[in-house]
Amino acid sequence: MTVIWKRAAALTAAALALALGGSTLSAQSASADPAGVFRTLNWENAADRTMPGAPPPGFIKQWEKSHGASTVTSPVRDGAYAAKFELNRMDPLISNGTRAEISQDNKQPVNAERWYGFSINLPADWVYDPSSEIVSQWHQCDERNCPSGSPPLALLTDEGRWKIDFRGKIIDLGPYATGRWTDWVFHVKWRTDEKGVLEVWRDGQEAMPRHIGATHAGGPYSPYFKFGIYKWDWNNKDKTTSTTTQRVMYYDSLRLGDERATYEDVKPGADSAPVCAALPVAAASASTFEPINPPAQAVDGNLSTRWSGQGFGASLFLELSSVRRLCGTRVAWHLGDQRWNDYTVYTSLDNVTYTKAWEGRSSGTTTGLEQKLFTNGPRDAKYVKISFWKNPQNDWASITEAAVLGS
Template sequence: MPRRSRWTAATAALFVAAATVVVTPMVVTADPGGVIRVLDWENAADRTLPAAPPGLIRQGSAGHSSSIVSGPVRSGSSAAKFELRKSDPMANNGKRAELSQPDNNPASAERWYGFSINLPASYAYDVSPEILSQWHDCDTSDCDGGSPPLAILTKKGQWQVEFLGVAKDLGAYRTGEWADWVVHVKWTTGSGGLVQVWKNGVLVLDQAGKTFTKGPRSPYFKFGIYKWDWNNGSGKPSNTTERTIYYDSLRLGNEKASYADVDPAAGPVEPPPTTPPPTTPPPTTPPPNPCDTATKATVKIASASTSEPVNPPANAIDGNNATRWSGQGSGASLFLDLGTIQRVCGTQVAWHLGDTRWNDFTVYTSVDGLTYIKAWEGRSSGATTGAESQKFTARDARHVKISFWGNPANDWASITEAAVVSKPYGCALTGAVKAVSASTSEPVNPPANAVDGNLTTRWSGQGYGASLVLDLGTPQLLCGTKVAWHQGNTRWNDFTVYTSLDGTSYLKAWEGRSSGTTTAPEVQAFPGAPRSGRFVKITFWTNPLNNWASITEATVRTST
């Protein structure tokens, strides 16, 4: 049937109808019943650039930001050209040449997006990234803000897709060729979401679960060029001063659409095969979320990449809004060390003169203080000197870095107070063992003896690799074990502790040797943060006397 650029009744959920659309017949191979917009630049009503087509918003202040061209094209006779120069004025708080949907998507929307991007020969290698398609959080105060939950980028000669702050390299880009993209998203802040991304017919991202973090509306789509490293005052390195791309064959679909409906490739194209989803395991009670009761963490050490001597980093954690840490320059960073790995959920930052100017900054987290991952990025309100919250997806971290990029007054970062919102991990509980088994057992010393609370009974199993398995019945946060060995005051035992969610796939949690000085239980503390598990396996290797594993008592330590 003919493909046409048109509005349907469903279009109001994504776009604002603003003009009569002229229809140009074109051939498609799938029934576009779920397609709510086709923007292939073939219809006069859409060829309005640099002015935005009906229902879209222009975000680019230069005359060359967007235009209609006759080549190169993916199909038909027209395509859109986006051009961004480093010298362009700021638009919507950044250096960008984009078209954007309005922020009016319904909650829990399911959407399909298909489009094609051409990078010309002038598209030079650059250490600085740029976003070419992004799905942006809603804009009101009850939304998450910060970085988009999903984006397609180029960086250092590579295509990348970034989802919830995690970037995945997709290989080197090739200039002068069209790259076809299909994106399928079930938007939700819960666990029932899905994101799938295909590049040139190959599935490159397939992830279930939460697809954005907060907001009463689903993220909205923006396309073109956004290059934040060129923002005024950024000072970040870049190898080029110009970016140009071509965009064509854009189709947007709702939950009724399919891959074939939005595929930018011409002709009959079947959706690429995907790996069948694994069989869903029986439902289990998920482990508790430690951030449900998160509080301000105690910061053990504050340091900085640069500091004014009279305003050291310690001032940012002294509980006094009249003192401050100050460091000069774009990228000046404050480091907060919690001393232990905790479940970190956010930060609270108060800025000096924060009621007179905004500050652009990024929050990163790290387990080891060496490798940092971006957790939040955005701008302070500029309306208060009080602490403002930056919430992000809970993650394990010990170190938090707050990096300043700029403000409208100067190049000084000045933070009066900074706090980390977290839930410290405790390890004070004993998990109730629902079942116990062993790979081998002496009939008079069965595995049940190892969990009967009696140090005068024991489980005994012969042989290298003899194992005792403890089943807690449901997944819990595991942080260690306590094991007492028969005749443990006369000989040591080498052993390994493993954990598992399903009783089939085990991960090593601890490995070592008992002291050989006591018959009492000894603690095996798992390094790092607690891990989710239901099964614990204790595997014996050897002792200096014989090849018998003999455990009088074994317990599992769980996190508070």
């Protein structure tokens, strides 16, 4: 099996709704990357959510069909977004292979020291297949004077197990688990002499003995990183030994570091602390309310009490004790399982000028809190205004609970 893919690889020329039930999520990297991390790709920045039409900035697209790579909101390893890769047996070849991958540029500096942190989710329906697939690989450069052959380093799933192919040697890491995230950190000194290093961690534990010595066969560049799904056994559609016809997997929390980086700098989920969580509300008020349903009852933690205000534009105001980085709201509507409500969320720094952060309709299917992240990402604010427009039954705004999310 390994021999088969090696041949195929050698041919590789160039080669919201957000109804998130969880209580917290991080909406965006809360802090700047450490100095040694030169690229974070966790799809939390809107500019990275380019798929399926285009690769994230700085990367190369290696999928043919629109299902090949896309952005999803579940599951996620960090924040609110992750990448989904889907490969079907009959997908056309791209770069001489059946693949859905995102690739680095193939001109990586010679003798580079690199850290690669990422997390992979093989979903629960990732069935056993006798033919394997590469889910991350480090490919030798494609220029003249590069050695041909299979990639010097690859992470595979094969017959129910994680395996590493390191320069032709298969290292069995044991069974894979499905339906959850598996964290990986690779540290490589790309060298052709005794100064090379390969270290691998899985879920925070060393996954294999540290290798010291050559890590690739040479050429004018260091190997470049590719990730997604590459299933060489599907290259020949008629003669595959595979017993499945589709592979779907999720990828998140990629950090690429240089020689200044550390394990801690690139490990997946490094900023998965709750940076988009409910914040304490200092005061609640309203543009209008009926005396038995005052605005304070929208923040008393009790879904059986409510604020009710009558009329188009009736508004609930939530004030924080200071300016915070806000990312969204949660709102529970009275009789929310019987009727939808159209409403707009605004934020303000000064309680004078309000700008729109989200606008839409509640589901009409739940009396529980419904989470809406701000349409254009987090923003600084101290005040939140929730303005009611209409529901199909009457002209009353009735909110049982509301929460402001932020960090």
